[in-house]
Amino acid sequence: EVQLVESGGGLVQPGGSLKLSCAASGFTFSSHWMHWVRQAPGKGLMWVSRIKSDGSSATYADSVKGRFTISRDNVKNTLYLQMNSLRAEDTAVYYCAGALYYFDFAYWGQGTLVTASS
Amino acid sequence: QTVVTQEPSFSVSPGGTVTLTCGLSSGSVSTDYFPSWYQQTPGQAPRTLIYSTNTRSSGVPDRFSGSILGNKAALTITGAQADDESDYYCVLYMGSGIWVFGGGTKLTVL
Numbered sequence: 187e188v189q190l191v192e193s194g195g196g197l198v199q200p201g202g203s204l205k206l207s208c209a210a211s212g213f214t215f216s217s218h219w220m221h222w223v224r225q226a227p228g229k230g231l232m233w234v235s236r237i238k239s240d241g242s243s244a245t246y247a248d249s250v251k252g253r254f255t256i257s258r259d260n261v262k263n264t265l266y267l268q269m270n271s272l273r274a275e276d277t278a279v280y281y282c283a284g285a286l287y288y289f290d291f292a293y294w295g296q297g298t299l300v301t302a303s304s
Numbered sequence: 305q306t307v308v309t310q311e312p313s314f315s316v317s318p319g320g321t322v323t324l325t326c327g328l329s330s331g332s333v334s335t336d337y338f339p340s341w342y343q344q345t346p347g348q349a350p351r352t353l354i355y356s357t358n359t360r361s362s363g364v365p366d367r368f369s370g371s372i373l374g375n376k377a378a379l380t381i382t383g384a385q386a387d388d389e390s391d392y393y394c395v396l397y398m399g400s401g402i403w404v405f406g407g408g409t410k411l412t413v414l
Contacts, residue, residue, distance in 0.1 A: 221403075223350075231342070231350065231393050233403040245401030248305075281349060289338035289397045290355035297349055 188212040188293045190282050195298030202272050202302070208265040208282030208295055216240070216260035219285040222267050224278035225297075234280070235267065250276075272302040306330060308396050310406035316384045316413055324409045325376040326394030332375035337396040339377035341370060344391045344408075353392075354379060381411075389413045 194206040206222070222234040235256040237244045244256045255268040265282050279297040286292035307329035316322035326339055333339060335357045342350040352361040354370035357377065369380045377396070381388055394406045 223405075230391075230408040231344075231395070231405040233395065233405055236401055236403070243401065247402070287356060290340045290352065291342070291350070291395065292352050292355065292361065294349040294351070 188284075190284065190293055190295035192280065192282055192295045192298035195280065195300045197301045197303065198272055199304050200272060200274055200302050203268070203270045204272065204300060206267040206269070206280055206282075206298060206300070208267075210263045210265065210282075210284065213284070213293070215258075215263040215284075219288055220256075220258060220265045221283045221285065221291060222254075222256060222265075223281045223283055223291065224276075224300075225281070226275070226278040229278075232278075236285075237265070269300070272300075274302050276300065276302050306398065306404065308394065308404045308406040310392075310394060310409045312407065313410045313412070316381070316388075316411065318384060318386060318413055320384050321380065321382045322384060322411065323373070324379045324381075324392055324394075324411070325373065326378070326396070326406050327376040328396070333372065333377045333396065335372065337377070337398070339370065339372075340395055341368075341377075341379045342393045342395070343388075344393065350393065384413050386413050 189211045221236045237256045253271045257266045281297045282295045283291040284293035309327045340355040341353045344350045358370040393408045
């Protein structure tokens, strides 16, 4: 059974940093592109970032570019999101998602809540 | 900045058929955008329904189908059931490693 389990969310002051983790199991993690998707309270889904299977390439939404960094450890089967210079508008549930055929979001975690507030 | 458009809300009668659409603020959606569709109920993670325009995800009933209709991607639900009442999101691949979600459609079954 595929499982994605996010952790690392919490309350952080604006301007602060936080690092999210997503532990993967039940599939060959190292073969799949992975994404972070977020959802602000009461709002829709927003794509945040993608990393290719070997970690060679990462892309970001404009709103997080230069502040967030996606990475992965294919030995530990874990995806990360380093979030710096957090803003109130970054407050959201952050989901990790795995692609099955490159352009989809086949597998989803249950999400972790990040709250940027003073 | 290209916006992905969805109907904010839709209603369907039990047993009825509904088609939700996914368009672009500028231009037409084609299979090159690899449209996919997700169902989400409050407090839950999204569930994958359709990927690559019209391929059903494992375990998704064939009441759900995807297509291109005119210049938009479409999700059709036939024989709507009460537990289809959810939020539905499409996402398009914009090229250069960028994806954009639509704003979502809140589907009511009544």
